Amino acid sequence: MKNYDIVIIGGGPAGLAAAVSAKRNGIDSILILERDKELGGILNQCIHNGFGLHMFREELTGPEYAQRFIDQVNALGIAYCLNTMVMDISHEKVVTAMNRTDGLLEIRAKAVILAMGCRERSRGALNIPGYRPAGIYSAGTAQRLVNMEGLMPGREIVILGSGDIGLIMARRMTLEGAKVKVVAELMPYSGGLKRNIVQCLDDYGIPLKLSHTVVDINGKERIESVTLAEVDATGKPVPGTEEEYSCDTLLLSVGLIPENELSSGMGVQLNNVTSGPDVNESLETNIEGVFACGNVLHVHDLVDFVSEEAKTAGKNAAAYVKGERSAGGGREIRLKPMDGVRYTVPISIDTARMSEDLTVRFRVGAVFRDCYVSAYFDGERAVHTKRRIMAPGEMEEIRLTKEQLLKYPDLKAITVKIEEA
Amino acid sequence: MYDVIIIGAGVSGAASARELSRYKAKICVLEKEEDVCCGTSKANSGIVHAGYDAAPGSLKAMLNVRGNEMMEQLSKDLDFLFQRTGSLVICPDEEGMPGLQKLYDRGLANGVKGLKILTREEISAMEPNITDDVYAALYAPSAGIVCPFGMNIALAENAYMNGVEFRFNTEVQDIRKTEKGYEIHTGQGVFHTKCVVNAAGVYADKFHNMVSKKKIRITPRRGEYCLLDKNAGKHISRTVFSLPGKYGKGVLVTPTVHGNLLIGPTAVDIRDKEGTNTTREGLDEVISKAGQSVKNLPMRQVITSFAGLRAHESGAEFIIGEAEDAERFIDCAGIESPGLTSCPAIGEMVAEVLKEKLRLEKKEDFIATRKGILDPNTLAKKERDELIRQESAYGNIICRCEMITEGEILDAIRRPLGARSLDGIKRRTRAGMGRCQSGFCSPKTMEILARELNVSMSDITKSGGNSRLVAGFTKDLL
Incomplete structure (x- = not known):
């Protein structure tokens, strides 16, 4: 059995930033466990630019962004294992992992940082009817095939879902010479960032059909066509609106799901909305000393915010290991999402443990224009910020300060909601 | 000749x-x-029926009971997964009781052992997630599930x-x-x-x-199914059938040998002998009917759906x-x-x-047993560690959802009648059969197949024929 102060599960952007932060906060005994053959996670296949605008005030590609953190990990001498799959984490923080050279490894950790990322929702999860031929890929799988393996999934493409990876792949496939015929989106609004709609679809004349979905997949061996139909307000296809698109490939960009099988295996409590762990102000789960950050906690749009969140997790894990954390036991304030706010991260704040200021991240459930984000401290409205537009595809945040919370000594709950002007 | x-x-x-x-x-x-x-x-319920359905004296009745009896030993001899989990036929109301009794009597006549009619209390003690609208059930302990x-x-x-x-x-x-x-x-x-x-x-x-x-x-009779994640696999522990009744013929809900939950099938006669497509109506029917016999089905956990064709002969x-x-x-x-x-x-x-x-003569050198692909998850930690030291491919996880190693995939390709396609590997090892439905592992599995078969990545198929997975290489079209 090996021993480390902090074991970080996943060497993608969240794991890397958490490691750097933990090290800078005084922890030397850190191990990153990465299942792929290199550090960097999903950024390695994101060869487009647009990363790092917030973090570095520069426009980097995914691999460049990852490299900045990999360089820091190396410079700081942080240990990592590649090609290593974590099989199990016990409630007592014993990590069982496996690779070709070491066989089965058992590692006891004082603190664990969960940074496993997310996976793509599959066709099956949507229950799209039709045949099951070759040529149906999730957008991320197609991205890996094109950008890392140099393979073309197909030549005539239909994309279902306007998540960011789908939009990025619409552009990539076009640049590689394929014909992207249409992007269909079930919702009446796009699931991706506005800038991606403009730069990946509009710039290439690719039509986006909102309130449309795939109702049939045709072709027995290789996909030959898909049938799209318009959907009504409840998401049900409207008879008579079917349109057939011949294609040899269907890409799905229909949502990401945090990968928390290891977390739930060790007893971490998960949130029904995010499918990520419920965490407190320290990004700590219900198991003491187990922290979470990045897409395993909740799906982000921008890696910059993943890095920022992971930095907080790393710092808090370091404080936990060093025993420098306040005993806590201050008042526990619950955060309650309401009226258009789907969830908040964190879900609770212990004022004794919170830092001077705290970012509360959340997503909205629909498109809101000229509305306010409000936070009610029990009955009293304490935050009221105007937003020109908010959409489910873009993560929102509000900042709370310790000073502000201490003004309300009996505060029990903070309700975060959207209010009309 | x-x-x-x-x-x-x-x-x-x-x-x-x-x-x-x-x-x-x-x-x-x-x-x-x-x-x-x-x-x-490849597309059916994976059920080992007890044998109370078919009319006494029919081939179906006779071979069902005989097949059921043979299954356990055969699964040991040939190393495939079979579990004798038992089954329940749910009767929703008193009016259904003659029908349930008829099944019981048929079972007895067919030689099915251990049949019992259970009361509502006995059923909910056995399967807490059975619908509250249950009056009685036929319990058949000899039924089971198998990996088809x-x-x-x-x-x-x-x-x-x-x-x-x-x-x-x-x-x-x-x-x-x-x-x-x-x-x-x-x-x-x-x-x-x-x-x-x-x-x-x-x-x-x-x-x-x-x-x-x-x-x-032979009329192809299509049956559609939904398969749920392993997280839902313990929702029930026996196969649950519905007695044909006021809602027509019901669908079954069953755990699978791999720990998933399977619901279905529908029954629609079609013309196309290749018509293995699912339909909106069919999937909706599966979901609504499954909920009639089992409550609180976690439908958010569906990971895939599929259809199979029963070879229904007019007699x-x-x-x-x-x-x-x-x-x-x-x-x-x-x-x-x-x-x-x-x-x-x-x-x-x-x-x-x-x-x-x-006038065939028996062989003296008939080999009655066969070893399947080793599942390292069945090994103790020490044995597994030893295996990786002997063959490092067993330390390399390819399918992270089902935790399938490169060692198992290589075995699937290299063994007699080995896999030649992604689906071939999936059926032999379960790589790609989990919750991400091969999103993460398919590029890696394709690479292993190409290397082992010494062909180009562009020749790798999903299931043979023209089911090529990629259309070529980047820059080909530029």
Whole structure:
């Protein structure tokens, strides 16, 4: 059995930033466990630019962004294992992992940082009817095939879902010479960032059909066509609106799901909305000393915010290991999402443990224009910020300060909601 | 000249081949697809029925009960997954009781052991997630669940080990009677044989009708299913059927041998013998009907849906034996439910007929057992560690959802009748069968296949034929 102060599960952007932060906060005994053959996670296949605008005030590609953190990990001498799959984490923080050279490894950790990322929702999860031929890929799988393996999934493409990876792949496939015929989106609004709609679809004349979905997949061996139909307000296809698109490939960009099988295996409590762990102000789960950050906690749009969140997790894990954390036991304030706010991260704040200021991240459930984000401290409205537009595809945040919370000594709950002007 | 040519490498064909391989005979299986288990055998409920459904005296009843009895030993001999979990037929109200009693009586007449009619209290103690609208249930402890792929592949591999030839991508186009037997015309040439076993599933009528004037008709009866994540696998622990009643014929809810939850099937007669597509109506029906017998089904956990075609013969009975007006042409037709359960007994029956016809002698060196692909999850930590030290590929996880290693995938490709496609690997190892549905592992599995088969990535298929996974290389189109 090996021993480390902090074991970080996943060497993608969240794991890397958490490691750097933990090290800078005084922890030397850190191990990153990465299942792929290199550090960097999903950024390695994101060869487009647009990363790092917030973090570095520069426009980097995914691999460049990852490299900045990999360089820091190396410079700081942080240990990592590649090609290593974590099989199990016990409630007592014993990590069982496996690779070709070491066989089965058992590692006891004082603190664990969960940074496993997310996976793509599959066709099956949507229950799209039709045949099951070759040529149906999730957008991320197609991205890996094109950008890392140099393979073309197909030549005539239909994309279902306007998540960011789908939009990025619409552009990539076009640049590689394929014909992207249409992007269909079930919702009446796009699931991706506005800038991606403009730069990946509009710039290439690719039509986006909102309130449309795939109702049939045709072709027995290789996909030959898909049938799209318009959907009504409840998401049900409207008879008579079917349109057939011949294609040899269907890409799905229909949502990401945090990968928390290891977390739930060790007893971490998960949130029904995010499918990520419920965490407190320290990004700590219900198991003491187990922290979470990045897409395993909740799906982000921008890696910059993943890095920022992971930095907080790393710092808090370091404080936990060093025993420098306040005993806590201050008042526990619950955060309650309401009226258009789907969830908040964190879900609770212990004022004794919170830092001077705290970012509360959340997503909205629909498109809101000229509305306010409000936070009610029990009955009293304490935050009221105007937003020109908010959409489910873009993560929102509000900042709370310790000073502000201490003004309300009996505060029990903070309700975060959207209010009309 | 072959002694026997078997058309079809599904469970009936493979079971017949395996039983026949006990004898000194030259046997060949012709299969139109690229692998075994590509038709009805791969898309069904995976249930080992107890045997109370079919009318006493019918072949279905007899072979079901016999197949059920054989299953446990066969699963040990050939190393495939089978669990005797038991089943319940749910009766929603008092009006249904005569129907339930009829099943019970039939079961007794068919020789099914251990049948019991349970009260509502007994049922909810056994299965807390059964619907509250339950009046009584028929409990059959001898029912079970099996891995249909595992069984089919095991039977075929064992037959191969015992000298049976398998020819894939070989579609039978015509069968002609000759003086000594039959001439079988295929896309890959002409084969001569003394006897034919027609185990062609939904196409069995086509081949039967080529040689016999007594026509049969097989209707593809489509059944759609939804498969739920392993997180939902413990929702119930036995197969739950609904008594046909006021809502029509119900669908079943069952755990699978791999720990998933399966719901379905629908039953719709169609014309297209390749019509394995799912439909909106079908999937909606599965979901709504499953909820009638089992409550709180976690439908958000659906990971895939699929459809299979039952080979329904108009007489609703298995047709097994020599065709009346075509000597040495042995039908194995109309093999719908309980076909999977019955197949070990079907194999026995077919072999028995041919043994008489050809006066076959037993082999002395018949190999009765076969080892499946090693599942490292069944090993103790120390043994697993040792395995990785001997063969490092077992330390490399390829499919992270099902935790399948490169070692298992290599075994699937390298063993007799090995996998040649992504689906072939999936059926043998479960790589790609988990919650991400091969999103993460397919590029890696494709790479292993290309390396092992020494072909280009652009030649790798999902399931043979034209099911190529990629269209070429980047920059090809520029």
